[in-house]
Amino acid sequence: MKDWEPRIVGFLCNWCTYGAADLAGISRMQYPPNVKAIRIPCTGRMSPKFILAAFMKGADGVWVSGCHPGDCHYLEGNYYARRKFALFKNLIEYMGIEPGRLHFSWISSAESTKFASTVKEVTSAVKALGPRKHGIKKAFTVNS
Amino acid sequence: MSDYTAKIKEISARLLKEEKVEMVIGFRKGTVPMMNEPCFVKTPEDVKELVWDSNCGINLANYLTDRKEKIGIIAKGCDSRNIVTHIIENKVKREQLLIIGVPCKGMIDKNKITSMFENEINEVLEDEENIIVKGKVFEKTLNKNDVLQENCKICIHRNPVISDELAADLLDEQKDIDRYEDVRKIEAMATEDKWKYFEDLLSPCIRCYACRNACPLCYCPTCFVDESRPQWVGKSLDPTDTRTFHFLRAYHCAGRCTDCGACERACPMGIKVRMFTKKLEKDCLELYGWEAGLSLDERPPLDTYRPNDPEDFIK
């Protein structure tokens, strides 16, 4: 288990965090390679289905990152998203997913340092929890 | 309850006769104990079918979705809140409706009463305070308040929040109710126990979708469980799929659920599906001070925001 590395799905807003990832790369910053980034147009586009699908298909952690409040490219997408995320996070933890598996952040395109540090933070939080025990979908088989 | 029924009939007959509505949606007497059937009547002569008693737990707002007629609708507190939600969400227009409000003393829990008796129940009668349960070889009187549906016991909006007519005098609302004791109990559990709790809760689920379909909030033209590209949820009895279904069903009701209990009442397997929606209801109240369906002038919590909404969970 010592060698185990978590797989984390990162949903990153095109207008900020995705740019921060670019900048972090250009700046040769070091951060763990565990996050598979998926570019989304805005955190307002995040559907709960995306997060659930990632968890169902075996993601050890999910991270959603968008623009700081007030900085949304579409003016208010992240404000709406913030409410959806709050309820979502509470519900999924209420149903027995560990609190450290789902993360949210606001990272502007200039904040490459915050990007790298958040990746580290998210990765180590997920890593600390170990592999998922429940809720990963396998093809269903019944042989009765 | 007979005075309720008489008044409902009287109002319905009048509305139909004066052609203020084309139909009245209400309940008619069921064919089995503790069940009534939602129905419509279109002529003053037919209003004799209508009844009101403690078995009218189905939420009639469900029957308004996308209807175009002028409708008279019988509405208890929770129904009226879902009618408000329907109007806000453009599923029906206020002008189409004549709401016959019924101050509600609570609906009885069919599953609970059934499980109290070894033998089949053949008849259930009621008066103001009591429920009289009769079988072939037994008869027992129960205190109605002891056998109310869970959601009715903790209801704080028994009176219709919106109505054009009233079938009875308004009731005093229940005070000092702790609505979320059971939710807090789960919140306090360890993660693993939470997982186990819901695993056990959902293990009898047969994916019949009665909970979804009994809910007036569930009217998406294509439900996410029916989407095929991509297919978000598998169709088998896989527990992960079942859990995902219940999660999303509840989440779709976030900020809209009135805890009418129709989902739980409809479940043929007796699953407490309100355990999901109640958590969201609690959070909406605590985070956004929101109770669904109380006002036509406010947007539901996920359709609005405040710049200073809580965000301590965000890095």
Place this chain on the structure above:
Amino acid sequence: MKYINIDKKNWASGLENLYGNYRLFGPVKNNKHHVLKELGKGELPDLNYINTLLSPKSIVFPQSETMFEYSLDESKEDHHILKEINKDYSPRALIGIRPCDAASFLLVKRNFDTPEYKDPYWLSAYEATICIGLACSNPCSTCFCTSAGCGPFHEDGLDLLLVDEGENFIAKILTPRGENFIKSAGWKTEADHMAAKKTIKNMKMKAEEKIASFVSTDQLKNKSTIDLYGAPFWEKIAFACINCGTCTYGCPTCWCFDIQDEVSKSSGIRMRNWDSCMYPLFTLHGTGYNPRNTKVQRVRQRFMHKLKYYVDKYGDGIQCVGCGRCIRLCPVNIDIRRVCDIMNNYDSRSRLET
């Protein structure tokens, strides 16, 4: 016809003997309801029950059932080729199944066992199953078996009929398979033939007298399909329906299913799952067109199928055994007894409305 007396004292030991020779299934109380489940060693069925919440059809026709498996890994020689899988079709016994439920298998068999095509999953499971019926001495108020071609002591579809006499069961052996079952259990005491026959006859009569609800079906076959289909009563019948699948999933004679593929990583399965005519997706075309797009159409399909199409197709009564589950389970109290009578009494000339 042989009758065996089973002293209840020997009941558990008999089942113990059977364990291993058969997979035993029986009703067990699961906090609120009786459900049918596979019995472990030493586990006894609870025969003090009215009926199971859901029908026993899942024993022969599981709600989710794997049909084939395959690999999508192109480095494997047989990638993308569907393979049959081994299934356990060793003998299984349904202990305490009600006569109505056992009869339902016969109605459903017509669908799965046709001259042109045989459904191997259903048939193999059915052939592996023996039905140890428990006669109903206390039918419930929603039972209408006697007018649905069945009855509380009905024997068709059973291998053995158990009649509860209090201290003992009389077991009426109906098939050689039933006889083997009895032998294998070690219940040997033969009952006095005439006396047993008489007891059962009396108990049967008493039980049938207790059946309090009925449907009339005599006119269904004479009605025109087009008339019934176009009848004005459907809107009213369907109004309350919420289009959940409870009635169809609870029903012992509903057999519709869906076929689905599921993949995880590079291996996949093809499976079938119960489906329901109540769901819009059941008939939705790829183009988006749906021939049964409205609730009224779907409710009509359910009742027309059971009470008219089936009647016409097989000429042997309705696709219903009168178990009453759909009546008990329906969240909005749509009652097939009412619908059946409305259909049976419908006169298209007088446009009799209900």
Place this chain on the structure above:
Amino acid sequence: MQNPYLPYPVRIDEIITETEDKNLKTFKLVFLNPDDEEKFSYMPGQFAELSVAGMGEIPIGIASSPTEKGFLKFTVNKVGLVTTCLHSMKAGDIIGVRGPLGRHIWDTLKGKNVVIIGGGFAFTTLRSSIIYMLDPLNRMNFKEIHVIYGARSPGMLLYRDELAEWETRDDINMHITVDGTDDPDWKYNVGFVPTITEQKAPPGNSDTYALICGPPIMIKFTQPVLDKLGYTHNHIIMSLEMRMKCGIGICGRCNIGKKYVCKDGPIFTLAELDNMPKEY
């Protein structure tokens, strides 16, 4: 017990893009096990379930004719999950075929005039029928053959090379039409199928059968034309479409009244349909 749900494995031999919108492709399939070809003995008008492992199955009319040996052809419109996946596949890929399914009516048509009326991409089984009837061993079993086939535009016609070849023959009367075109070289008809049918189809009589396959709107307007031309309803033969899964009359979804479209159809005479609920 033979498992009727188990598809025969086949290899995609060739994929032909048929129409200018690229939404219709013809898949030429070859059985992996030569014995399976013999078991898959079919007649024009029948269909099969194409099975894509990991995706599912779809019912598709067989476009090849039993007189064409060594392969099967299916022309597939890109609509849903499985068809989209099929469209993304390449020659050499392995899929499955299950069938043949549905009934056919060739006993009825023997010795008769056959009028084929097709519209859009529903022409696939009609191609099968034409190839079958034109086969030298079969042609004498039929009297006159008329074909009225319409598409939105010349580029949307299926099997254009074959259509051109049939046009040159004298043992088949072709009436190809398009809804409209700005192609100055278009030398065939312009107009909707019902109109062309009215102009070109022979009058109905006891020796003449019309086979119709097309979108509902075409069928709706062609039917009165055939009535006018004197076709009785038991001489009008139509092929229906339904959502299907099993294809063998068991899974329960494709019924119209007591008939299953997959097993009792998909071909019905109009006379039969007149006695069935209009639920299709």
